[in-house]
Amino acid sequence: xxxxxxxxxxxxxxxxxxxxxxxxxxYDVLVQVSNAPDQRMRMCELADGVxxxxxxxxxxxxxxxxxxxxxRCACEDDARGSFACLTPAGRARLDxxxxxxxxxxxxxxxxxxxxxxxxQLAGLWQRVLPASAAAGDCxxxx
Amino acid sequence: xxxxxxxxxxxxxxxxxxxxxxxxxxYDVLVQVSNAPDQRMRMCELADGVxxxxxxxxxxxxxxxxxxxxxRCACEDDARGSFACLTPAGRARLDxxxxxxxxxxxxxxxxxxxxxxxxQLAGLWQRVLPASAAAGDCxxxx
DNA sequence: GGCAAGTAGTTGTACACGCAACTATATCAG
DNA sequence: CTGATATAGTTGCGTGTACAACTACTTGCC
Numbered sequence: 001x002x003x004x005x006x007x008x009x010x011x012x013x014x015x016x017x018x019x020x021x022x023x024x025x026x027y028d029v030l031v032q033v034s035n036a037p038d039q040r041m042r043m044c045e046l047a048d049g050v051x052x053x054x055x056x057x058x059x060x061x062x063x064x065x066x067x068x069x070x071x072r073c074a075c076e077d078d079a080r081g082s083f084a085c086l087t088p089a090g091r092a093r094l095d096x097x098x099x100x101x102x103x104x105x106x107x108x109x110x111x112x113x114x115x116x117x118x119x120q121l122a123g124l125w126q127r128v129l130p131a132s133a134a135a136g137d138c139x140x141x142x
Numbered sequence: 143x144x145x146x147x148x149x150x151x152x153x154x155x156x157x158x159x160x161x162x163x164x165x166x167x168x169y170d171v172l173v174q175v176s177n178a179p180d181q182r183m184r185m186c187e188l189a190d191g192v193x194x195x196x197x198x199x200x201x202x203x204x205x206x207x208x209x210x211x212x213x214r215c216a217c218e219d220d221a222r223g224s225f226a227c228l229t230p231a232g233r234a235r236l237d238x239x240x241x242x243x244x245x246x247x248x249x250x251x252x253x254x255x256x257x258x259x260x261x262q263l264a265g266l267w268q269r270v271l272p273a274s275a276a277a278g279d280c281x282x283x284x
Numbered sequence: 285g286g287c288a289a290g291t292a293g294t295t296g297t298a299c300a301c302g303c304a305a306c307t308a309t310a311t312c313a314g
Numbered sequence: 315c316t317g318a319t320a321t322a323g324t325t326g327c328g329t330g331t332a333c334a335a336c337t338a339c340t341t342g343c344c
Contacts, residue, residue, distance in 0.1 A: 010193060025300085043323060051149055056301050058324055063300095080309040080322045112269045121266055127254045167330085185293060198331050200294055205330095222292045222339040 016104050020097040025050065026064055027101060030086070030094040033070065039086040040073060046084055069093055158246050162239040167192065168206055169243060172228070172236040175212070181228040182215060188226055211235055 017024045032049040033041050041049070047057040061084050064070045069090035075081035086094075110118065159166045174191040175183050183191070189199040203226050206212045211232035217223035228236075252260065 023300095044321090051152060053302050054323065055303080055325080059300075062324095075322095078310075078322075080307095082323065109270060113266065117266055120262060124255065124259055124263055128251060165330095186291090195332055196293065197295080197333075201330075204294095217292095220292075220340075222337095224293065 015108060016101055019104050020100045022093065022097050025052075025060060026069065027094070027097055029060060029064060029084070030069065030090055030097075033084055033086045034091065034094055039091070040083040042075070043082050043084060064090070153250075158243055162242045164235065164239050167194070167202060168211065169236070169239055171202060171206060171226070172211065172232055172239075175226055175228045176233065176236055181233070182225040184217070185224050185226060206232070 013024050016027075020027075022030075028050045029046065032046055033039060036045075043054065043057055043061065046061070047054050050057065050060075052060065061070055061072070065072060068087060071085045071087050073083040073085045075083055113121070155166050158169075162169070164172075170192045171188065174188055175181060178187075185196070185199055185203065188203075189196050192199065192202075194202065203212055203214070207214060210229060213227045213229050215225040215227045217225055255263070
């Protein structure tokens, strides 16, 4: 059963990644940042948001900055902090990828269920979070 | 929602991996092989079973063979094939890890639900598989 | 039999990630 | 103000994985 779970996630992610050029992790970052005030986020929060270690995020943001999707901006309040800021190119890329992504999700996942069932699933899932959080310990939640 | 899903899997896996010495992937292989007839499996089937590419599996089995958990055995019927065979040490390691693993799963996951809910979840999950399989497409047959 | 095409598994290479160590800044105690 | 401790982020290094190219064997067609 756990295995089914893993397989599903994996297949889903692989497909989504293949459909548009963006790796899913990049897409994920773009979504998070675009939802943040001023289109920018602290590295730390971003790391939580995309479920990555700090070092992982540093490198991910590096790659995305190299591609012009993000920019590093200094933080005025805290000189040791950094923002990842969405660039116009990043926003454009996101706007372009989002419909593809959403429709893929819908096709592979949502379509299989009725609204009731989705609600059920959501409810059941939520209940697992506390336990897994206690074990995995990840500060943020979506 | 997808994110919750990913987070859960990840937290769960991380915890299980930490509890006993075995990485989860090793454990997974041991379980699969131990369930196979004669305690041995073709590399190809094993790769499917643990959701790994062939090359990934080759190396995983290498590592496990180095640790004495598995052995490589030639296949009589098909000279290009290989079996991964469970060694006594591998079986012992599995027997030792299994209770730990199962109780961790129970604690983190099953405990949160009633039997009915588990049945629901299982049913809903199964329905996603066809779609994800069509997308993920894994070369070997089962 | 002999060659083409397919299949099982391995190896070279590159990439993404985590951990631990590090720098730089902030915060707090005295 | 000074030093101890904590926090934000980066870097070095090791690990695990996939992809692509490869070898070796099998199968099917001529």
